Amino acid sequence: MHTFVTDDDVTLSYLDEGSGPVVVLVAGFGAPATTWVFQQDALVRAGYRVLALDRRGHGDSEAPDHGATMARHGRDLDNFLTAVGVETAVLMGGSMGASTVWSYIRTTGTSRVRGVVSVDQTPKMINDASWPHGFYGLTDATVDGFFAKGIPATGHGPSTFASLLPVAKLILRLRSMPRMVSSETPPMRALLDDHARQDWRADIRAADVPILMIAGRNSQFWPSDHAVVTARDTAQGQVALIDSGHAANMDRPREVNEAVLTFLRGIGY
Template sequence: MTTTIRTSDGVRLHHTDSGPASAPGGATVVLVAGYMASAATWALQVDALVAAGHRVVCLDRRNHGLSDFPDHGQRMGRHGQDLHEALEQLEISDAVLVGGSQGASTIWAALDLHGTARARAVVSIDQTPRMLNGDGWDLGFYGYERADAATYFAESIPQTGRGAGPERTLATLQVLAARVGGDPAEAIATLMPGLHPTTLPLLQDHALQDWRDVVARTAVPVLVVAGRDSQYWPAEHAAATAALAPQGRAVVLEDCGHAANFDQPERFNEALVEFVAGLPT
């Protein structure tokens, strides 16, 4: 089922809703994609989660996918508020919140504003809680230091020359495009349409955040997944982040880049389904 909700500032957010509304042992899993990615990038996870008996909601954030593209609200706090309002309107009170990259930061923003009353658990996919290096933290975005904090992400996501090469990204997108169907080039353009000018303030705001205190105050189970060959930051961020959480654990996927959920979909899905199945009822 595909439908929309409307936020308190008038923005329509697209989402899909798959799987059983309720089932013995089933959970409600809410998937939030990363920067520039549409909700359709979760197709391989939807298949696995629905097969395991779970309800799956995939949310397009504002200025992503099929949602509205306003000029306003381009900051992580507003994206966190949007997620909270989506959970309210969909009457979801026990969500397993799964975020890829900036989608994980959206979850931390929501929990910072509203706590975990609507969260049963959190999964962060290859997103360091602090992108800025320095002050004793060296697990941020490669090359991102305080001296250039105001300009580093002003025009795009910088290429780091680290981790998996561009051929890995193309290969993984082709696998996902095959699942979505249709012309492969058109499918990739829909899944990852590229940077939209309205989202540059969001990218800059995202890069300046530090979610470590939010992670430390998150009392529900937290799974932090990292790709060993992430193009953006060291995989050790997963263990460091999980150590902050009262109920944290980390998984590092080998031979895997930043987009872990479709870079290594089978191994990621196995870890995700196992984590959900092990949550306390």
């Protein structure tokens, strides 16, 4: 793993493999950069340089008590691109990693962004009369304390048992258990709460780059319709629905890789 230091003195780790056009991978809540290994393998074989970031509090990165906000995570991504000297990249985020990408674009713009891939992340977590595509059961009335004990079960999607095979395949490829982090610490709870209150729809609509919205048809967290609606409201939006749960990149890596590589070729990258 390589490291760099953010502008608030936090040491973050990242993977750097391959050569060619840059694709940056940002994993979701609790997940380390190594959970992208199946995508990393496919992208490197296809001629890309892959940079995979461990966000603060995740993987091998430092876990400070401060900075548990999506705004800070977006700034960390900006610091990362600057530290490694990336001028142009496709940014690919899974779950909260996708929200990190939108946070970066909200404050920094798209001058260094060739395209965006979102893997199963609704742009608005809270459901209301105009947006029924958020986290199951999350509303303005329930948001306070909703994630106080971590991510609640929703009764949707594949069971925990059904998810064991993809995890086993991941462990076999990595030859180790991926270093997942607990949601029980105050910073992680604060991060979940801040994430739940965000609305990235306007940022996505305003983004002047190609966007691929990948969604798991059987996501445990939200309806896959979020991807269809979001892409429809963008100038350069595309959709790929995968027969998987939330962690589509691990559940169905071949299908996700095909969708991503097709998207990259389609935008001439």
